[in-house]
Amino acid sequence: MAEPSAKKQQSFAECKVSLAEIAFQQGVSETRIAAEIPNLTQVPKVLDYDRNQPEFVQTFPSYYSARVNTWRIEKGREALTKNKNFLAELTKRYGIPGHYLLAFWGLETNFGNYKGKMSTLDSLATLACDPRRSDYFTGELMLALKLMDRESLSKEQMIGSWAGAMGHTQFMPTAYTKYAIDGDGDGKADLWNSEKDALTSAANFLNKLGWKPGLRWGREVLLPSDFNYANVTNKKKPISHWADLHITKADGTTVGQSDIPSKLIVPAGYKGPAFLTYHNFNIILRWNNSEFYGIAVGQLANRILGNDELSKPLPELPKYSISQMAQMQRKLNSIDIDVGGADGIIGPATRAGIREFQGRNNMVADGFPSTETFNAILAF
Numbered sequence: 001m002a003e004p005s006a007k008k009q010q011s012f013a014e015c016k017v018s019l020a021e022i023a024f025q026q027g028v029s030e031t032r033i034a035a036e037i038p039n040l041t042q043v044p045k046v047l048d049y050d051r052n053q054p055e056f057v058q059t060f061p062s063y064y065s066a067r068v069n070t071w072r073i074e075k076g077r078e079a080l081t082k083n084k085n086f087l088a089e090l091t092k093r094y095g096i097p098g099h100y101l102l103a104f105w106g107l108e109t110n111f112g113n114y115k116g117k118m119s120t121l122d123s124l125a126t127l128a129c130d131p132r133r134s135d136y137f138t139g140e141l142m143l144a145l146k147l148m149d150r151e152s153l154s155k156e157q158m159i160g161s162w163a164g165a166m167g168h169t170q171f172m173p174t175a176y177t178k179y180a181i182d183g184d185g186d187g188k189a190d191l192w193n194s195e196k197d198a199l200t201s202a203a204n205f206l207n208k209l210g211w212k213p214g215l216r217w218g219r220e221v222l223l224p225s226d227f228n229y230a231n232v233t234n235k236k237k238p239i240s241h242w243a244d245l246h247i248t249k250a251d252g253t254t255v256g257q258s259d260i261p262s263k264l265i266v267p268a269g270y271k272g273p274a275f276l277t278y279h280n281f282n283i284i285l286r287w288n289n290s291e292f293y294g295i296a297v298g299q300l301a302n303r304i305l306g307n308d309e310l311s312k313p314l315p316e317l318p319k320y321s322i323s324q325m326a327q328m329q330r331k332l333n334s335i336d337i338d339v340g341g342a343d344g345i346i347g348p349a350t351r352a353g354i355r356e357f358q359g360r361n362n363m364v365a366d367g368f369p370s371t372e373t374f375n376a377i378l379a380f
Contacts, residue, residue: 012042015129022138028145036145036155040125043118047130049162056321057346060267061314063292068300072106076304079111086196094203095213101202103301104287108170115167115192116160120144124164124173140164143173150177151188159192167191168198171205179205209286210279217284217298218262218277220250220310229270229355229366234348236261242276250311265291269368271315318371325350328369331377332357 010018020037024030079102080087087098102111109115124144127137144164147153160166166176168191180189183200191198224246231245239258247264249255255276262276275295284294303309322344329342332353339353351367357377358365369377 046126059317090203094207099301120158270366273312
C-alpha cells in the first residue's frame with residue numbers, strides 16, 4: 001500500500017493510477033478495476049467534512065435530548081410491533097434483544113429514513129488520496145470494490161455518509177464484508193434496501209463482538225448526597241462495591257451484591273443523571289466509541305421497550321467553545337494542576353484536574369466544568 005508521504009505529491013489522477021495498482025495487488029477483479037477506478041471523482045466537500053473541527057463542546061444533555069426523543073421512541077415502538085416475530089428469531093439466534101437492534105437502527109439512520117446522499121466509492125477515494133488517513137481509507141475502498149462483485153452492487157446504489165458508511169446500519173466496508181448477512185433469503189446481503197438484512201447483520205455484528213445474552217447494557221442509578229466523586233474513574237468495580245457506597249437503582253432499591261464488573265458514569269455532573277454500565281455497554285462502544293452514544297443506545301432501547309424516562313432531569317448546561325475549554329486547561333496547568341495539553345477536549349486528565357481544583361476550593365468535586373467551576377478556575 002502506498003505510503004501517505006508519497007501521496008502528498010500526487011494529483012487525484014495520479015492517485016487513481018496508484019489505487020488501480022493496489023486494487024490489482026489485493027485481488028480486486030480486473031473488470032471491476034477498469035469499470036470503477038478511472039471514473040472515480042474527487043469530492044472536495046468530503047475533505048471539508050473530514051477537516052471540520054467542532055467549535056463548541058457538546059454536552060450530554062444536548063446530545064441526549066436530540067437523540068432519545070419522542071419521535072424515535074414512538075417510531076421504535078411501531079417497529080417493535082411490526083417486526084415482533086422476526087426480532088424474536090434474531091434474539092434466539094444471536095442473543096441480541098430486538099429493542100437494542102431498533103435503537104441502533106434509529107440512531108444511525110432514523111429507521112432508514114436517512115441513509116446518506118454521497119457516493120461511497122467517490123468518498124472513499126477522496127479520503128484514500130488524502131494523506132491524513134490514506135492507508136485506512138484505501139483499505140476500505142478496496143473492500144468496497146470487492147463487495148460490488150460479491151453482492152452485485154452498482155456504484156449508483158452505493159450511497160452513504162461522507163466517510164463511506166453504508167445502508168440502514170451505516171456499516172463501513174470492513175463491517176459490511178465481515179458481518180453483513182442475508183436476512184430475507186434472497187441470496188444477497190443488501191443493507192440499503194432490505195430491513196431484514198440490516199437487522200440481521202446488526203445482530204450478527206454485536207454477537208461477534210461479544211455481546212452477552214441476558215445482560216443489560218447498564219442502568220440509571222442514584223448517588224447519595226455525600227457521594228465522593230473521586231470514585232468516578234475508568235476502572236470497573238463489582239456491583240457490590242457500588243452498593244456498599246449506598247448507590248441505588250433509580251427507584252431507590254438496592255443494586256444488589258453481584259460481582260458483575262461495572263463502571264460508574266456521571267456524564268453531566270452531580271446535577272445530572274448517573275449510570276452503572278456493564279459488559280454490553282462496552283460492546284455498544286465498539287460500534288461507536290462515545291459514552292454519550294452508548295448511553296443513548298441503551299436508554300432508547302429502554303424507552304422503546306416501554307420503560308420510564310430518566311428519573312433525574314437533564315440539567316441546563318453552558319455552551320462552551322473548544323477555545324474556552326483550552327483556556328481553562330491552560331489555567332489549571334498554570335496553578336500546578338497538570339491536565340496535559342490544552343486541546344479543549346475534556347478527557348480523563350482534565351476531569352481529574354477539575355476534580356482536584358473543586359476539592360481544594362470546597363466545591364462538589366464531580367470533575368465537571370459547571371459555570372461556577374469554570375468561572376472559579378479562570379478567576380483563581
